[in-house]
Amino acid sequence: xxxxxxxxxxxxxxxxxxxxxxxxxxxxxxxxxxxxxxxxxxxxxxxxxxxxxxxxxxxxxxxxxxxxxxxxxxxxxxxxxxxxxxxxxxxxxxxxxxxxxxxxxxxxxxxxxxxxxxxxxxxxxxxxxxxxxxxxxxxxxxxxxxxxxxxxxxxxxxxxxxxxxxxxxxxxxxxxxxxxxxxxxxxxxxxxxxxxxxxxxxxxxxxxxxxxxxxxxxxxxxxxxxxxxxxxxxxxxxxxxxxxxxxxxxxxxxxxxxxx
Numbered sequence: 661x662x663x664x665x666x667x668x669x670x671x672x673x674x675x676x677x678x679x680x681x682x683x684x685x686x687x688x689x690x691x692x693x694x695x696x697x698x699x700x701x702x703x704x705x706x707x708x709x710x711x712x713x714x715x716x717x718x719x720x721x722x723x724x725x726x727x728x729x730x731x732x733x734x735x736x737x738x739x740x741x742x743x744x745x746x747x748x749x750x751x752x753x754x755x756x757x758x759x760x761x762x763x764x765x766x767x768x769x770x771x772x773x774x775x776x777x778x779x780x781x782x783x784x785x786x787x788x789x790x791x792x793x794x795x796x797x798x799x800x801x802x803x804x805x806x807x808x809x810x811x812x813x814x815x816x817x818x819x820x821x822x823x824x825x826x827x828x829x830x831x832x833x834x835x836x837x838x839x840x841x842x843x844x845x846x847x848x849x850x851x852x853x854x855x856x857x858x859x860x861x862x863x864x865x866x867x868x869x870x871x872x873x874x875x876x877x878x879x880x881x882x883x884x885x886x887x888x889x890x891x892x893x894x895x896x897x898x899x900x901x902x903x904x905x906x907x908x909x910x911x912x913x914x915x916x917x918x919x920x
Contacts, residue, residue, distance in 0.1 A: 670906030
């Protein structure tokens with residue numbers, strides 16, 4: 661355990677908290693080693709009337725600018741399936757994590773729930789191969805998701821594949837994943853989407869992000885707002901912004917009672 665890279669013997673942890681305010685608006689907060697964002701979705705019971713975001717901690721200077729691109733949600737009908745946000749705003753023009761959080765907040769509002777919290781925990785995995793673009797292929801491990809304190813999903817994973825339990829075995833984490841979840845019950849699909857994203861982000865614990873001074877240096881392209889070609893040079897590294905929550909969630913979501 662510790663802050664050397666690749667991090668080993670610990671785990672990646674992501675918390676997502678969603679709550680309905682007295683006026684019906686939904687406030688969502690997300691935090692993990694690399695990110696801390698907040699989103700508010702206001703609505704009239706059927707239609708989204710306002711979207712506001714707060715960027716507390718993020719890896720590149722341009723990440724916080726992506727929030728304006730979520731304004732395309734305004735005027736759209738609330739939908740209880742979180743991934744339907746992709747029909748409202750183009751995903752690649754967003755901060756991936758604001759995008760996911762806004763989709764979850766929208767679904768929370770549509771469902772009329774009071775409160776929901778997710779905690780994803782992914783123990784560190786070993787690097788077994790390096791690929792182009794500084795991509796790492798990781799060995800066998802496990803991923804689990806708690807919803808409101810109860811475990812709702814546990815996967816065995818290896819490379820970019822779910823290997824267990826039996827009903828998930830052989831499912832890639834990338835290709836065909838959404839096609840599968842769109843056929844699932846809404847709550848089950850939401851949980852799977854949350855855990856999948858956490859697994860993908862957890863790989864960040866294998867490489868020191870402070871090695872790269874800009875988004876262009878990082879070598880990725882087109883995956884989100886910061887890595888669009890027109891933003892890769894402007895996106896400068898927020899050095900020292902990575903934290904380590906492997907020992908527990910204490911201290912996370914410090915702005916939980918704030919409304920973006």
